[in-house]
Each structure stands twice: as structure tokens, then as C-alpha cells.
Amino acid sequence: MPELPEVETLCRQLRTKIIGLEITGTFILDGKIEMPGNLKGQRVISVNRRGKRIVIGMDNGKSLEIHLRMTGRLIWQETRAVPPPHSRFVFDLSSNQVMLVDPRRFATLSLREEAIKQDEVVDALAPGCAEFLIAEGRNRRRPLKSFLMDQQIIEGIGNIYACEILHRVGLSPWRETASLSPDDWREMEKAMGTVLSKAIDCRGTSISDWRDLFGNKGDYQNELRVYSREGVTCLRCGGIIHRKRLLGRGTWFCPGCQA
Ligand SMILES: [Zn+2]
Structure with missing residues (x-):
């Protein structure tokens, strides 16, 4: 997708x-x-x-x-x-x-026909989006990964990049959003920027059918650290990448360095 x-x-x-x-x-x-x-x-x-x-x-x-x-x-x-x-x-x-x-x-x-209201949701690459997420996440007891993929709160992140961002920031997909500190969210904003910007530079991830406007594959599938890498050694901690389902979606993570 x-x-x-x-x-x-x-x-x-x-x-x-x-x-x-x-x-x-x-x-x-x-x-x-x-x-x-x-x-x-x-x-x-x-x-x-x-x-x-x-x-x-x-x-x-x-x-x-x-x-x-x-x-x-x-x-x-x-x-x-x-x-x-x-x-x-x-x-x-x-x-x-x-x-x-x-x-x-x-x-x-x-x-x-009309201008869009800009403040209802935040773009995943919007500067300062951590402050918005701190306010939105403070009182929610839902798994962090499904929060990141909720397009009514933050726009742009689906399953591949949610897995990659959470691995980069070292947070478990199952962590309750309310348990994150403001500094955790600021680290999350940095990880979102790093992962998404690099993926844009690579023109996306072509694991299945993604092609760009000119019919070319993207390159980010070569940069993935956790998504679709079940059983492979974690590049951060040397542990083993696991796959489990979270609300119906395949979720890849490292139990060794994501808490
Ligand atoms: Zn690890």
C-alpha cells in the first residue's frame, strides 16, 4: 500500500x-x-x-x-x-x-472547493509534530503502532514504516501511548523524519507492486531493518527479529531492543 x-x-x-x-x-x-x-x-x-x-x-x-x-x-x-x-x-x-x-x-x-483546515490531523513529516502527538497520545491506552497508523491523528504512516520507525526509536509496538514521556515522542519525531526522508530519497519501498510515476521500483526495501525480516539478526542489538500480529496486521519487532 x-x-x-x-x-x-x-x-x-x-x-x-x-x-x-x-x-x-x-x-x-x-x-x-x-x-x-x-x-x-x-x-x-x-x-x-x-x-x-x-x-x-x-x-x-x-x-x-x-x-x-x-x-x-x-x-x-x-x-x-x-x-x-x-x-x-x-x-x-x-x-x-x-x-x-x-x-x-x-x-x-x-x-x-475550499481550503483544508490544517490543524485536525498532523502530517508525519510536519516540523514539531511531536508536540501534537504528546497532546493526542497522553490519555490514550492503545498500542503505539496502531496510534501511529491512525490517519485521523497522524497522516502518512502505514504498516511498513510504522515497524521501521518503532524499531529505530527502540519502542515496542504494544506500548500504550499514555506511557510515553515527552522526550520519547521527540525521539519518535526524529525517527519518523529519518525513516521517511530516507524512504523518499529511495523513491519508496518496492516489496510487492509499488512503482513510481515512470514505472521504476523504489530502493527502500534494501534499507529495511525489521519489516519482513523475521528470524534475521537485529542490526541494533544482535537479537532476533520476531513477527506477531497486532490488531490483524503483521508486526515485526526486536524483543531485545524495543521495550
Ligand atoms: Zn534489537
């Missing part, structure tokens, strides 16, 4: 290609996806990430939001091409195309 680094990678790549281009045609290939209004004739003026969503600003003041969810991928084509299997929409931008390929069909499109 695309998480913050993968979506940020797409936003950066889209920015180099589509800003200034006019949307000259929109084609829906899957009746399950709804085209929110008529986008034809709009010029793209910005591409931003909001959590795991891609927000494309247009010159009529509205924004198109693309949420890739489970298996969505965007593909850039310099010339008109036959859409690959599982394509759900095609946007023509002058002579170029952007396609959504999405085998499990959960990706969504929506149109925003």
Missing part, C-alpha cells in the same frame, strides 16, 4: 511533468470511480501531498484529490498509449497522459 514516501515520490515526479499543463480530456474506464465534475480546460498549477493523498491544484481554484488506497499507481505516458490492464482513468494533458492503474479498485477521486 502506498504510504507517505511513495505518495511524496509521485507528487515530486508529477510536479516536474504536469504543472502548467491543461487537462484536455478525462476518460473513466471503471464505472466504480466517479469523475468529480468537469475538469476539462483546467490548467494544473500545483501538486501537493496531504497525508497519503495527492492534491492537484487547478487554475479555477479547486483541487483534485487522488487517494491511491491499497493498490493504486499512477503512470506517466509521453504519448497516447493503450491503457494497461486494471486502468481506471486516463487524463490527457496536452499530448501526455496520466493513468490510474488499480487492480483492487479502492482508489478514489474527489474535488475540493
Whole structure:
């Protein structure tokens, strides 16, 4: 599932290609996806990430939001091409195309007319997000990992990066959020920044089907220290990486250095 680094990678790549281009045609290939209004004739003026969503600003003041969810991928084509299997929409931008390929069909499109309130949730890469998490986590008795993955509180982190961040910071995925000190949260903010920034530099993690806008694999799967490494020696303490389920999700951790 695309998480913050993968979506940020797409936003950066889209920015180099589509800003200034006019949307000259929109084609829906899957009746399950709804085209929110008529986008034809709009010029793209910005591409931003909001959590795991891609927000494309247009010159009529509205924004198109693309949420890739489970298996969505965007593909850039310099010339008109036959859409690959599982394509759900095609946007023509002058002579170029952007396609959504999405085998499990959960990706969504929506149109925003108004500015988004910025203070409801915090982005995992927002400077100073530790202070927000201290306030949100103080009274909650829930496992730290599920808190980090709750998109209603903090946006951008899914299963892979939650495991990696918790291993880096040395905290157990099962720790209750209320048991963390303010300094623990500040260390967490640092670990989030380190892991997510490096993953962006690597253009994401291609363990299964993730590809960037140009069809290339990311490289962060070579940097993983704990995710999918069950039975392997821990690079921090020499212990053994374990895998257990936490609220239905596979969770990799080191009992030796995560408490
Ligand atoms: Zn360890």
C-alpha cells in the first residue's frame, strides 16, 4: 500500500511533468470511480501531498484529490498509449497522459472547493509534530503502532514504516501511548523524519507492486531493518527479529531492543 514516501515520490515526479499543463480530456474506464465534475480546460498549477493523498491544484481554484488506497499507481505516458490492464482513468494533458492503474479498485477521486483546515490531523513529516502527538497520545491506552497508523491523528504512516520507525526509536509496538514521556515522542519525531526522508530519497519501498510515476521500483526495501525480516539478526542489538500480529496486521519487532 502506498504510504507517505511513495505518495511524496509521485507528487515530486508529477510536479516536474504536469504543472502548467491543461487537462484536455478525462476518460473513466471503471464505472466504480466517479469523475468529480468537469475538469476539462483546467490548467494544473500545483501538486501537493496531504497525508497519503495527492492534491492537484487547478487554475479555477479547486483541487483534485487522488487517494491511491491499497493498490493504486499512477503512470506517466509521453504519448497516447493503450491503457494497461486494471486502468481506471486516463487524463490527457496536452499530448501526455496520466493513468490510474488499480487492480483492487479502492482508489478514489474527489474535488475540493475550499481550503483544508490544517490543524485536525498532523502530517508525519510536519516540523514539531511531536508536540501534537504528546497532546493526542497522553490519555490514550492503545498500542503505539496502531496510534501511529491512525490517519485521523497522524497522516502518512502505514504498516511498513510504522515497524521501521518503532524499531529505530527502540519502542515496542504494544506500548500504550499514555506511557510515553515527552522526550520519547521527540525521539519518535526524529525517527519518523529519518525513516521517511530516507524512504523518499529511495523513491519508496518496492516489496510487492509499488512503482513510481515512470514505472521504476523504489530502493527502500534494501534499507529495511525489521519489516519482513523475521528470524534475521537485529542490526541494533544482535537479537532476533520476531513477527506477531497486532490488531490483524503483521508486526515485526526486536524483543531485545524495543521495550
Ligand atoms: Zn534489537
